[in-house]
Amino acid sequence: NAGVTQTPKFRVLKTGQSMTLLCAQDMNHEYMYWYRQDPGMGLRLIHYSVGEGTTAKGEVPDGYNVSRLKKQNFLLGLESAAPSQTSVYFCASSYPARTEHEQFFGPGTRLTVL
Amino acid sequence: AQRVTQPEKLLSVFKGAPVELKCNYSYSGSPELFWYVQYSRQRLQLLLRHISRESIKGFTADLNKGETSFHLKKPFAQEEDSAMYYCALRASPDSWGKLQFGAGTQVVVTP
Numbered sequence: 001n002a003g004v005t006q007t008p009k010f011r012v013l014k015t016g017q018s019m020t021l022l023c024a025q026d027m028n029h030e031y032m033y034w035y036r037q038d039p040g041m042g043l044r045l046i047h048y049s050v051g052e053g054t055t056a057k058g059e060v061p062d063g064y065n066v067s068r069l070k071k072q073n074f075l076l077g078l079e080s081a082a083p084s085q086t087s088v089y090f091c092a093s094s095y096p097a098r099t100e101h102e103q104f105f106g107p108g109t110r111l112t113v114l
Numbered sequence: 115a116q117r118v119t120q121p122e123k124l125l126s127v128f129k130g131a132p133v134e135l136k137c138n139y140s141y142s143g144s145p146e147l148f149w150y151v152q153y154s155r156q157r158l159q160l161l162l163r164h165i166s167r168e169s170i171k172g173f174t175a176d177l178n179k180g181e182t183s184f185h186l187k188k189p190f191a192q193e194e195d196s197a198m199y200y201c202a203l204r205a206s207p208d209s210w211g212k213l214q215f216g217a218g219t220q221v222v223v224t225p
Contacts, residue, residue, distance in 0.1 A: 031211050035215075042199065045213075102160050105157045
């Protein structure tokens with residue numbers, strides 16, 4: 001049981017390049033989330049999904065797109081990377097039947113945009 | 115809109131001393147509050163949830179609705195408590211489990 005996994009662990013991009021971050025979970029969770037973590041700002045929600053085929057915007061969605069084609073996978077895309085998107089990206093998942101909605105996090109992806 | 119404030123960016127304490135991490139929130143409804151912790155080279159994980167009223171690793175946190183606070187406390191800090199701590203708020207049962215995080219407090223426990 002791997003929990004939540006993220007690919008890749010590290011990436012360096014040049015301004016204007018595109019990339020996709022992959023999040024996978026094997027816990028059969030309905031809900032999945034993408035956050036970015038920046039010093040002094042905590043974790044901010046980028047996009048989230050409440051089920052296969054559904055996505056919604058979070059607090060800081062600009063410059064990102066997401067897709068949830070399979071229940072276990074949640075992809076985060078950067079179409080044209082900017083230095084402001086340098087951050088650590090965390091994926092999380094949760095199971096709605098549990099009222100506390102504990103979120104389980106992946107190990108993070110450290111992205112640098114030059 | 116809800117907001118979570120953690121006023122201390124860094125908290126440095128000696129081993130065996132009490133530690134208190136402050137968390138204040140603003141939300142007009144009835145919130146659910148959590149503390150998440152991130153140890154060095156580990157992933158973020160749930161430490162406490164107010165609804166459970168439990169003590170984990172010696173930490174406790176009480177939701178004070180009058181003061182809109184959810185401070186995290188431990189009477190005797192240990193070196194293994196060194197970590198980044200985040201207070202988080204879940205706004206309502208209809209929020210799809212979304213969490214609003216504070217900026218985090220880095221705790222350093224020195225021997």
